[in-house]
Amino acid sequence: MKTSALAVLTAASLLLFGCSKSEPAAASAKAPASAPALTHIIVQLDWVPEPEHGGLFQAQARGWFREAGLDVTLVPGGPNALVNQRIATGQAQIGQGESVTTLLDTHKGLPLLQVAAVFQNDPSVFLLHADNPVHDFKALAGRKIMARPGWIFLDFLRQKYAIDFTIIPFNFSVSNFIADKEFIQQGYYIAEPYFITKGGAPAPRYLYAWDAGYDSYAVLIANPEWAAKNPAALRAFLAAYIRGWRDYIEGDPTAAHTAMKQINPKNDDAFLAFSRKMIIDEKLVVGRDATDASRIGRIDPARYATQLKIVEDLKLIPAGALKVSDVMSTDFLPAAP
Known part of the structure; x- marks a missing residue:
């Protein structure tokens, strides 16, 4: 939701994610010394936790990130989240944003790479x-x-x-x-x-x-240097994320909603149910013209070409200043089903 200026509930966030890390820490003390370390990933949200982040919170609450060898921290956002700046400066490895705005930030020199769709159509x-x-x-x-x-x-x-x-x-x-x-x-x-x-x-x-004719994505963005150094971790993250989205929209969302309410107590059950239903009914995750769930997380180079043409025509970037391959990659997504 982008409706009210809600304070970022840092203490609640630290409590939730601190608790989620304490049990694996205890378990690792009992594990063999050769047990592989988890890869830590910070994800900067664009807003306070709500159903638009359903795939992330479902994967986190179900334990699918950790199952994939990842220790994921979801950082709440707000009106001044500065998602792209945090990714570019390494304060977060991944963040959620909007695709066309991110093109402009990339042209300004911020190291950003769009790697997966949140919503096939920005709402x-x-x-x-x-x-x-x-x-x-x-x-x-x-x-x-x-x-x-x-x-x-x-x-x-x-x-x-x-x-x-x-x-x-x-x-x-x-x-x-x-x-x-x-x-x-x-x-x-x-x-x-x-x-x-x-x-x-x-x-x-x-x-x-x-x-x-303006059809942008809500999108996940990664730091490209981090992605190049950690391709397996990013692939594992996106696979768990897509699994989380599918479970959130097709299964029981209680796990994600419980986590969202812990961090953002202004969430109530009625709002969470309304927003999730809108996401499902409007087919935002799977695509408005989709007949199945195969496009969850997918991004299309042809749509990025169209988006680049829009910002070129608006004289916001010079023609040819960016190529599609400069701004997005499908290399880290799971193989198409």
Whole structure:
């Protein structure tokens, strides 16, 4: 959820992950001296733990990372998580983010490599009241919109439809939306609608970015130097992660939800159930046009070529400055089923 400015619950995070490490530490004392050491991986989340991180928390809670020889620490994020900067400086080996924004950071010189999909389609949308007269992107001309000023989709809309609008900086709240029937704002549609209806307003409708031709991934990003030195560990991580996502959306999510609530007590069962159901119903993990689960985690070079063309056309990077192979790799994903 990208809805409210929640404090990063460091103490709770340390308690959860500290406890998860204490038992293996005790076990290792009894193990033979030749037992292989676990590879430690820090994963920087983009937000506080919620169902968008379901694959990570399910794999962690089920013990699948540790089974793969990994000691994984999931670090909560927030409004100023600075995921890409933490990856680039080695403070985290892996992080969660958005694919197009990460292209720009790569062009700026940050060492980043996109290695797996979180969601096949990023769920950032415009939220509108049901009776709002705006029904397409062209009708946004002259409107006020609350959104993150750095959202590249805004520049894309201005160019594609030759329109302009006023941006109100995002404040991670839905209170203005609830109070004003003309209000339009950016949101994660697997989260904000729950809080809108909980606040007494009708369920919103959406303008989906992909309907305008802007189809980004929610993505896992790795430090490329670390990936090159630890290819087996990254492959093991992604295999466990994909297993975690499939179990989270097809099986019992209790293990992941329990862990999420320990770190982020503002999670309640109703929200977790709502967000997970939206992820499943909208087929965000498997792909909106998918007929099975074979695309979980997969990223497509052709889509990255399209995304690079978008930022080139917007003059955000020079034409040809980045190749697809500079920004993403499928080398660490499990073999296609």
